[in-house]
Amino acid sequence: MTRQPHDQFAKEYLEELLTSLGKVETSKDVKSEVREIDVWFVPNTSSSNTSELGLLAKMAATSCLFEPFRNAPSEVEIRSCLLKLYTVHGDLLRQAKRSLSEGELPCLWILTPSCSSRMLNGFEAKIQESENWVEGVYFLPELLKGAIVAINQLPVVEDTLWLRVLGKGRTQKQAVEELVQLSEGSYKWDQLLEILASWRKNIEVKDNVNDEDRELIMNLSPAYLKQREEWRQEGLQEGRQEGEVTLLLRLLRRRFGEIAPDLEQRITSLSIPQLETLVDAQLDFSNLDDLVTWLSAQS
Known part of the structure; x- marks a missing residue:
């Protein structure tokens, strides 16, 4: 129950941002006893200018699941997110009329306001400096196809703004203030402000x-x-x-x-x-x- 208000906001917020990049589905049902996916994203086949969305656009370069949390998830909640991912993989493989490569299977982004060293070490989540991923983005072992984004650790730059809005405390407060300032010079972000105001x-x-x-x-x-x-x-x-x-x-x-x-x-x-x-x-x-x-x- 504690996630519900944040869930609704995060779904609307991410849907508004990602719609220009591809197909977005929120609250997508998956089979078995796994609960629904918060945000399911498939990018457009045609290329588009994604520079305005910075890190979020980089994460949405391929099909993926977004699972945003208002409070830091437990080990069980992270494993539940992975279970959703692999249930989706299984469905896609069954539905495909040909074999799918690893690159065609979606990945998982767990968005959390913070994440302890113990949790990161336990899941062997590490930064991938070789691909210029910023601090705060921790990848699980390669074949697990998942990553944990510790929002409070992201650098305070415009490229990370859209994710920092989903943080907590000072991280979120500063990001909202930045978004308000950004919207002063452009009506493009007014819909985001309306979503925040409604929340x-x-x-x-x-x-x-x-x-x-x-x-x-x-x-x-x-x-x-x-x-x-x-x-x-x-x-x-x-x-x-x-x-x-x-x-x-x-x-x-x-x-x-x-x-x-x-x-x-x-x-x-x-x-x-x-x-x-x-x-x-x-x-x-x-x-x-x-x-x-x-x-x-x-x-």
Whole structure:
């Protein structure tokens, strides 16, 4: 349960970044008793400019699984990630109409805010200096096809920014501040800020906020405040009610896809207090049926 809020954010965040590079699937089911894969990625066959994504793009050069953790995983959790990988390998080999080479089988990236020396030594995970991988990226023995990324050990450079946002404490706080500054000169990263802002809002409104949640709220505050100001400015430009409707429809479309015209009309007819309430209420919706139920209760 402790991974769920971070899981949802990390999936949306990585999907937004990786979509330009290839096919991304989140919460992909695998057979047997293994749980779902957090993020499954297959790169495009055509080459593209990946320099903006730095280290993340280098990791996504081949098909791979991303397993992000909010807290450092245990030995059992790391082995569980490896089990998912090998289950995928088995499925691909069974489905293939020809033999697959090692290079065609996906690899595994375990993203953790930190990793102890004991854990790294136990899995014989080491830095590959020969291929210019930076500090913090530790590869398991070659034939295991996996690596552990200790985010707090990554160098503080723009190439690692997108991974450092998934860290904790000062590492994450600094990365979010860098992302906010980067977005000042380009609207390209606004969607990432919206994802970060939504994550903060989701954490803030939940019951029993603990110390770790409060730290996370503080880390995400720069992104939230910038996004809130942009929403406010949109509201001033379009009129307060129109601004609230625009914001709400954007949030709903990002979560559930296109909204039917009749639902959109019902939302447009809501009062400003109702719209403000719905902005918070939609965070708890699982699907559009929950939206219909909420709207019916306002009649």
